[in-house]
Amino acid sequence: MGAPTQEMESTQRIDFPAKAENIALAEKLIDEACTRHNVHESHYGNILIALTEAVNNAIHHGNALDPSKTVSLSYEVKGDKIHFVVQDQGPGFDFEHLPDPTDPQNIEKPHGRGVFLMRALADNVSFSDHGATVAMAFSLQPVKE
Numbered sequence: 001m002g003a004p005t006q007e008m009e010s011t012q013r014i015d016f017p018a019k020a021e022n023i024a025l026a027e028k029l030i031d032e033a034c035t036r037h038n039v040h041e042s043h044y045g046n047i048l049i050a051l052t053e054a055v056n057n058a059i060h061h062g063n064a065l066d067p068s069k070t071v072s073l074s075y076e077v078k079g080d081k082i083h084f085v086v087q088d089q090g091p092g093f094d095f096e097h098l099p100d101p102t103d104p105q106n107i108e109k110p111h112g113r114g115v116f117l118m119r120a121l122a123d124n125v126s127f128s129d130h131g132a133t134v135a136m137a138f139s140l141q142p143v144k145e
Helices: 020-036 041-062 113-121
Strands: 011-017 070-078 081-087 124-128 133-139
Touching: 011 020, 020 041, 020 070, 020 081, 041 070, 041 081, 041 113, 041 133, 113 124
Parallel strands: none
Antiparallel strands: 011 070, 070 081, 081 133, 124 133
16 A cells, blocks of 8 residues: 555644543544554554643643643644644643652652653653643654564
8 A cells, every 4th residue: 555645634632621530531532643644553552651641740730630721632743743732721840850750769759750751752742831731743654673
């Protein structure tokens, strides 16, 4: 099967209240995006874990589980990458100075792992709005062995 003759570009966005159970809505959108854009199975786990971390952080830390605040998850396909954006209505955080979760002093601490995982799993991670918005890009190409 050859390459598609036209580039598939699409954008989709969902907004939901900052409640823990709404992580399922994010997982559903991630599944749909990966299926629709034929994300290679070698990338699916990375996308799911990184985005689940980002949405979880937005719900718990950004919006402090306040159901009157909204979390937004969107994606867009550009060329051979799929870009996801997670946004919350919180004050943000100092994403430049997070403790290193691999440092022996921090192994027992529960904080700092989410952003570390996002950076390890995504091809590119960037923060804006003082950390209230995180954008991640993932390749649509299969991993080369």
